[in-house]
Amino acid sequence: MSTAESTIAFSDPYRLGNRGPNLARGHGGGGPASKRVIVGYGFWLFLLSDIVIFACLFAAYAVLADAIADGPRARDIYDLKRVALETACLLASSFFCGLATIAVARRNQFLTQAALAATGLLGFAFLLLEASEFSGLYALGDGPTRSGFLTGFFTLVGCHGVHVTAGLLWLGTMMAQFFAKGFRPDIRRRFLCFSMFWHFLDIVWVAIFSLVYLVGTRL
Amino acid sequence: MLGKLGWDAIPFDQPIPLVAGAVVMLVLLGVAAWVVIKGWAPYLWKEWITSVDHKHIGVMYILLGLVMLLRGFTDAIMMRSQQVLAFHAQGYLPPEHYDQIFSAHGTLMILFGAMPLVIGLMNFVIPLQLGVRDVAFPTLNSVSFWLTATGALLINISLVVGEFSRVGWLPYPPLSELRYSPSVGVDYYLWAVQISGIGTLLTGVNFVTTILKIRAPGMTYLRMPMFCWTALASCMLIIAAFPVLTATLAMLTLDRYLGFHFFTNEAGGNPMMFVNLIWCWAHPEVYILILPAFGIFSEVVPTFSSKPLFGYRSMVAATLFICVVAFCVWLHHFFTMGAGADVNAVFGIASSIIAVGTGVKMYNWLFTMYGGRIRFATPMLWSLGFMTTFITGGLTGVLLAVPPADFLLHNSMFLVAHFHHVIVGGVIFGVFAGITYWWPKAFGFRLHEGWGKAGFWCALAGFYVTFVPLYITGVLGMTRRLQHYDVAEWRPWIMVAALGVVILIVGAACQVMQIVVSVKHRNELRDTTGDPWDGRSLEWATPSPPPVFNFAVLPQVQGAEAYWDVKQRAREALRLGQEPHYEAIEMPRNSATGFVCAFFATIIGFALIWYIWWLAIVGLVGAYATFVIFAWRDVPEYEIPPDEVARIDRANRGVRQQALLGASA
Numbered sequence: 001m002s003t004a005e006s007t008i009a010f011s012d013p014y015r016l017g018n019r020g021p022n023l024a025r026g027h028g029g030g031g032p033a034s035k036r037v038i039v040g041y042g043f044w045l046f047l048l049s050d051i052v053i054f055a056c057l058f059a060a061y062a063v064l065a066d067a068i069a070d071g072p073r074a075r076d077i078y079d080l081k082r083v084a085l086e087t088a089c090l091l092a093s094s095f096f097c098g099l100a101t102i103a104v105a106r107r108n109q110f111l112t113q114a115a116l117a118a119t120g121l122l123g124f125a126f127l128l129l130e131a132s133e134f135s136g137l138y139a140l141g142d143g144p145t146r147s148g149f150l151t152g153f154f155t156l157v158g159c160h161g162v163h164v165t166a167g168l169l170w171l172g173t174m175m176a177q178f179f180a181k182g183f184r185p186d187i188r189r190r191f192l193c194f195s196m197f198w199h200f201l202d203i204v205w206v207a208i209f210s211l212v213y214l215v216g217t218r219l
Numbered sequence: 220m221l222g223k224l225g226w227d228a229i230p231f232d233q234p235i236p237l238v239a240g241a242v243v244m245l246v247l248l249g250v251a252a253w254v255v256i257k258g259w260a261p262y263l264w265k266e267w268i269t270s271v272d273h274k275h276i277g278v279m280y281i282l283l284g285l286v287m288l289l290r291g292f293t294d295a296i297m298m299r300s301q302q303v304l305a306f307h308a309q310g311y312l313p314p315e316h317y318d319q320i321f322s323a324h325g326t327l328m329i330l331f332g333a334m335p336l337v338i339g340l341m342n343f344v345i346p347l348q349l350g351v352r353d354v355a356f357p358t359l360n361s362v363s364f365w366l367t368a369t370g371a372l373l374i375n376i377s378l379v380v381g382e383f384s385r386v387g388w389l390p391y392p393p394l395s396e397l398r399y400s401p402s403v404g405v406d407y408y409l410w411a412v413q414i415s416g417i418g419t420l421l422t423g424v425n426f427v428t429t430i431l432k433i434r435a436p437g438m439t440y441l442r443m444p445m446f447c448w449t450a451l452a453s454c455m456l457i458i459a460a461f462p463v464l465t466a467t468l469a470m471l472t473l474d475r476y477l478g479f480h481f482f483t484n485e486a487g488g489n490p491m492m493f494v495n496l497i498w499c500w501a502h503p504e505v506y507i508l509i510l511p512a513f514g515i516f517s518e519v520v521p522t523f524s525s526k527p528l529f530g531y532r533s534m535v536a537a538t539l540f541i542c543v544v545a546f547c548v549w550l551h552h553f554f555t556m557g558a559g560a561d562v563n564a565v566f567g568i569a570s571s572i573i574a575v576g577t578g579v580k581m582y583n584w585l586f587t588m589y590g591g592r593i594r595f596a597t598p599m600l601w602s603l604g605f606m607t608t609f610i611t612g613g614l615t616g617v618l619l620a621v622p623p624a625d626f627l628l629h630n631s632m633f634l635v636a637h638f639h640h641v642i643v644g645g646v647i648f649g650v651f652a653g654i655t656y657w658w659p660k661a662f663g664f665r666l667h668e669g670w671g672k673a674g675f676w677c678a679l680a681g682f683y684v685t686f687v688p689l690y691i692t693g694v695l696g697m698t699r700r701l702q703h704y705d706v707a708e709w710r711p712w713i714m715v716a717a718l719g720v721v722i723l724i725v726g727a728a729c730q731v732m733q734i735v736v737s738v739k740h741r742n743e744l745r746d747t748t749g750d751p752w753d754g755r756s757l758e759w760a761t762p763s764p765p766p767v768f769n770f771a772v773l774p775q776v777q778g779a780e781a782y783w784d785v786k787q788r789a790r791e792a793l794r795l796g797q798e799p800h801y802e803a804i805e806m807p808r809n810s811a812t813g814f815v816c817a818f819f820a821t822i823i824g825f826a827l828i829w830y831i832w833w834l835a836i837v838g839l840v841g842a843y844a845t846f847v848i849f850a851w852r853d854v855p856e857y858e859i860p861p862d863e864v865a866r867i868d869r870a871n872r873g874v875r876q877q878a879l880l881g882a883s884a
Binding site: 027028029030031032033037038041042045046048049050052053056057059060063064067068069144145146147148149151152154155169173177180181186190 | 439465479492
């Protein structure tokens with residue numbers, strides 16, 4: 001970070017731990033925040049709303065978990081080995097996303113592209129694993145139309161999968177932007193949002209892993 | 220190739236929607252032709268359609284809301300007149316058409332009438348009141364507006380191509396499932412509401428960020444005008460509630476399109492889950508509407524009483540209290556579902572308690588007026604009309620919140636009268652107060668007082684004459700949504716209600732006349748000072764209409780009533796504060812992103828409604844390409860040079876200085 005930029009970031013009245021004079025003291029009198037804070041904050045709010053969507057799908061899954069309509073139960077269809085592999089892919093992908101953040105901070109084009117490529121490939125591997133799980137269930141006739149339980153399961157897990165797919169599209173666009181435009185402040189702000197999105201998908205996955213798969217194998 | 224779409228989609232056998240659709244199309248084409256002939260098209264494209272200025276977006280929202288309000292009002296007139304004719308008879312609207320009308324009426328009035336009006340006022344006013352130049356995400360703001368417009372467009376397309384939903388403004392399954400509603404009506408509803416809902420969600424994100432992160436220096440949380448607080452609470456509710464709508468409609472969509480079993484009767488689906496989920500959005504939704512209206516009254520009452528708002532902090536607390544409790548009362552919409560006495564009791568008590576917050580506000584407005592020098596201008600009349608109307612409307616709500624009473628009144632005309640009582644008397648009166656109040660700020664001239672007052676008195680009288688009889692029919696056992704009936708006791712009250720509608724029509728005509736007359740006589744009604752009502756918050760510090768950057772220099776806020784304090788100091792000293800040092804201002808460049816996105820969203824929605832899959836894919840690719848093109852631009856802002864800023868601000872200061880001297884002379 002250059003000196004001028006670091007001064008700007010430092011004078012941001014909303015940064016964590018700020019207790020400077022003439023600046024915000026928890027009453028919000030410090031004037032407009034910096035663009036980076038505004039963009040990050042707005043995207044946090046958007047992620048919160050996305051979490052509400054997932055909350056509804058979790059609730060629907062919980063309500064429908066017993067509605068198996070003579071179809072398979074949760075423990076009949078969950079394969080924890082594949083789920084462990086999926087989890088490993090996703091967490092490793094987030095690790096590389098973190099590396100990309102460091103590479104962006106160092107303005108290193110090659111490392112940025114490499115770390116983002118690794119992020120994307122691991123995300124894609126996750127999607128392939130999920131697709132194999134879904135197609136296996138379809139092949140057995142246990143698709144989402146089979147029962148209320150399977151409807152809830154496919155929608156919740158599938159919604160996460162759709163988010164990962166959208167994330168991959170965004171990731172590709174992001175890589176192209178870094179390549180074509182370099183490390184412009186607006187592109188870096190956009191990348192801040194992307195990395196938040198990618199980690200957010202991990203958090204949702206942890207919830208799916210625990211509440212759907214781990215609990216489900218005991219049902 | 221065209222999915223389910225064919226010539227049979229156009230209802231040639233039904234004259235009413237066809238004629239209505241033809242009239243709408245002719246009007247639209249006429250307006251478009253007029254604009255092109257007059258050579259206004261480039262102006263319209265540059266200054267409005269692609270504008271990212273919050274003031275212009277706000278005005279467009281309000282225009283959309285007013286048009287949809289009239290459209291929904293037409294539906295209301297048809298329903299009331301149908302019930303006049305359909306005593307021991309079939310009336311003039313067959314059941315399948317009548318059902319579409321009441322479904323469209325509710326959907327339009329709440330989601331495309333009231334919501335755009337409220338959001339439009341927030342758009343126009345909030346950055347001005349916060350003393351800043353724009354919202355957090357200006358282009359996103361334009362996307363939000365155009366997505367809302369897309370939803371409204373899809374609903375109006377359903378007039379002539381296919382049909383609209385027949386299952387009410389909330390599509391309860393299993394009736395709304397494919398098996399019982401196989402036509403495209405429910406699909407029109409789903410995609411129109413889904414697309415506009417995304418727009419509303421983005422508005423919520425935008426305004427919470429704006430209010431919490433972008434305020435003039437010195438404007439602490441407890442110095443924000445009350446309207447900003449209520450808008451903040453309302454937008455927080457949007458962020459928490461609209462995703463529930465998105466998820467719920469997505470589930471119903473999956474049921475209908477892919478044969479899922481969320482809400483079906485068979486294979487383990489659970490219809491009551493839909494009712495729970497949808498009201499988990501729809502109850503907060505009414506607070507999303509009413510809270511900004513409360514904010515408007517909290518601006519209007521102090522201004523026209525020439526006193527600061529009484530009990531500002533208690534007002535903030537009451538607003539946030541309502542914001543939280545709004546999420547704890549949804550079950551009162553279906554006490555009869557059978558959740559059990561204990562659950563019903565909890566939600567019944569919560570529903571009664573939420574009235575306490577509103578009570579606090581009522582007393583605060585009353586005490587604000589007490590001892591004040593009240594001016595009975597049109598915005599103040601709407602506020603007073605609201606206070607009397609909303610109290611009684613709220614009390615009938617408390618009555619409905621008592622589960623045993625609700626078992627008798629559930630889904631009766633009593634309920635219909637209740638929610639019209641609070642939404643018309645609360646939200647709509649509030650919006651009209653707001654429009655009359657901020658009109659001079661937006662356009663530089665005041666609205667005609669005579670026509671405005673006539674409109675107000677007709678609306679107030681018409682409201683009571685229409686809805687008090689409906690309360691009575693409800694108690695007499697009349698259920699809602701009846702296409703015909705044969706109970707003689709209801710008949711006289713239905714006739715009185717129809718008379719009320721006539722008065723409301725006169726009121727609506729007065730309001731339209733008010734705008735026409737005011738535009739015609741705008742030079743006599745000109746607001747040269749920028750402060751026509753002797754206002755107290757920062758929007759009145761700007762000229763009318765404000766320049767694109769709002770404030771030449773961000774104001775330094777030093778007290779609770781940011782502008783009033785400055786004005787009082789100037790009045791005592793008989794001169795303005797020192798001229799500031801002007802610097803260049805960076806403003807966001809206009810962008811067609813919102814409009815183009817909405818174009819593709821319309822294509823996606825229409826294609827999905829008619830199962831034209833390839834077209835939906837084309838739309839998705841187009842929308843993605845639009846985003847990429849937006850993301851690829853290199854110059855997101857333009858600069859206004861300091862000389863230009865100084866010129867505009869000096870003109871404003873000159874006018875104010877003259878007004879000061881004029882007042883003292």
